Amino acid sequence: MTHARTDVEQVELANTAFYEALERGDFDGVSDLWLDAADLADAETYTGAPDAGGDADADDEADPDDGGEGQGGADAAAEGPAISCVHPGWPVLTGRGEVLRSYALIMANTEYIQFFLTDLRVSVAGDTALVTCTENILSGGPAPQEGDELGPLVGQLVVATNVFRRTCDGWKLWSHHASPVLAETGDDEDDEPPA
């Protein structure tokens, strides 16, 4: 129990460090908090061939090999395991190249960003940790005119699921998925379902 509680604390610190690095616009800090190839050396990734293997049609169920070995699985696995990242409203980015490039892009277009994290939950099982939180974001772009200090500040309500892996260099991000909260849900009886 004591060991597990320590893990939870460490994961929480790693999660906080991630958002603090984003607030500082610290690209190297953000990079260091993502798993790299060496960290994932024991992992195995399979990338489905486009439009194959991932179709949930009932027809596919009869053939458990569908989309596996037969459809480019070996080639795809050679790419190695990968981190993944979804920014609010974005498609999935996969691999350090795509993911880190996206942070460079976001930092280049963000003059100011602050995260107020609420609803934080950390769950650790073995060498993996799952963190969910609400990111109450206040951000501003570059100044629209010379002399202005900041672009207009914008508030955003975003929820995130962050998956961390234990490494010899601490807990590192394997996946970050953030999405806009667009409407209230039915998680409580008096809430309204989103349209």
Add this chain to the structure above:
Amino acid sequence: MTHARTDVEQVELANTAFYEALERGDFDGVSDLWLDAADLADAETYTGAPDAGGDADADDEADPDDGGEGQGGADAAAEGPAISCVHPGWPVLTGRGEVLRSYALIMANTEYIQFFLTDLRVSVAGDTALVTCTENILSGGPAPQEGDELGPLVGQLVVATNVFRRTCDGWKLWSHHASPVLAETGDDEDDEPPA
């Protein structure tokens, strides 16, 4: 390698089974694919006190205990570890009660739903698997008038990150995070905007 490939195949089958159960409106099938309390008995969850411990302000950095033991951690951990789920545009749902209730609600309001999965990626590390995919969703609500078979069909472009844990009863969902793809990102110069 052979062992890992088998894991990847099993995870892909569990992922497909999840979407097929949703397509059939099979509530029990969906429930069976989520981790239950027994599966997560070895895990440890910490829920941050509201507005505490999750704030990424630099001030918090100086005190590593902030938000840990001192702020209701022991009480919160007593709730036990938990599954989590984010539907597109929704806040985070936590625990089997909230998560399964949301599926009952969605099924009650969905006459027809089909998932065409693309961009499937499976990555296995130890007893955890990470799946990312694009859910091309075609769905229809209840018939607006008597005699109509279905409500109007709606297409939706959604991306999902699904986290599975290995159990003695196969791979089970620990987390599902799905979000709408709202705009293009710039991850590849030659990509076309989804809008």
